[in-house]
Amino acid sequence: DARVTQTPRDKVTEMGQEVTMRCQPILGHNTVFWYRQTMMQGLELLAYFRNRAPLDDSGMPKDRFSAEMPDATLATLKIQPSEPRDSAVYFCASGSPNEQFFGPGTRLTVL
Amino acid sequence: GDSVTQMEGPVTLSEEAFLTINCTYTATGYPSLFWYVQYPGEGLQLLLKATKADDKGSNKGFEATYRKETTSFHLEKGSVQVSDSAVYFCALGYRDDKIIFGKGTRLHILP
Numbered sequence: 315d316a317r318v319t320q321t322p323r324d325k326v327t328e329m330g331q332e333v334t335m336r337c338q339p340i341l342g343h344n345t346v347f348w349y350r351q352t353m354m355q356g357l358e359l360l361a362y363f364r365n366r367a368p369l370d371d372s373g374m375p376k377d378r379f380s381a382e383m384p385d386a387t388l389a390t391l392k393i394q395p396s397e398p399r400d401s402a403v404y405f406c407a408s409g410s411p412n413e414q415f416f417g418p419g420t421r422l423t424v425l
Numbered sequence: 426g427d428s429v430t431q432m433e434g435p436v437t438l439s440e441e442a443f444l445t446i447n448c449t450y451t452a453t454g455y456p457s458l459f460w461y462v463q464y465p466g467e468g469l470q471l472l473l474k475a476t477k478a479d480d481k482g483s484n485k486g487f488e489a490t491y492r493k494e495t496t497s498f499h500l501e502k503g504s505v506q507v508s509d510s511a512v513y514f515c516a517l518g519y520r521d522d523k524i525i526f527g528k529g530t531r532l533h534i535l536p
Contacts, residue, residue: 318468347523356528357469357514359486370523389446412457414524416468 318417337406345409457505
């Protein structure tokens with residue numbers, strides 16, 4: 315049963331610290347998405363990749379967020395420096411044509 | 426641009442009641458339409474989809490029909506259960522590309 319995995323599941327950090335979230339997409343999927351979910355804003359698309367190349371990162375604050383796919387089995391989302399307003403659940407999803415499969419999310423709390 | 430509008434929640438129903446969650450869309454092309462469901466503490470998962478006009482998607486007793494003339498994709502279930510309590514997202518997307526999600530509708534089912 316293929317699944318998207320994300321680590322860590324929970325992260326508590328202090329303002330100003332660097333945070334790295336990792337995602338392992340489903341093998342064979344060529345699109346990978348990063349979303350952020352908060353009560354106030356709902357589900358927001360931060361960035362997505364096709365065949366490891368970034369296609370759209372317009373939803374991401376460029377000054378502190380970065381997303382990469384160093385290889386086909388790993389996607390990373392980094393926040394440096396983190397701020398309290400970054401507290402949210404971050405989801406990774408990988409896609410086959412006409413469907414996205416979501417990971418369980420990383421719950422980030424920035425104090 | 427493309428967008429999805431769904432009814433605001435929360436929606437509260439008694440067990441065995443009939444459910445309708447309204448969803449309308451605006452699209453520049455011919456997208457596929459989706460309903461995703463998010464259970465507490467989990468990522469989104471695909472509930473059903475329809476890829477062209479007049480298609481009906483169905484799963485777990487839920488149904489939705491792709492209506493091009495009314496640009497709608499309303500979710501229905503004849504008899505809801507407590508286990509259906511979740512957040513439901515209507516969405517549209519094009520093959521192998523990003524999916525545009527609605528804001529979600531929280532559903533509470535009372536025993």
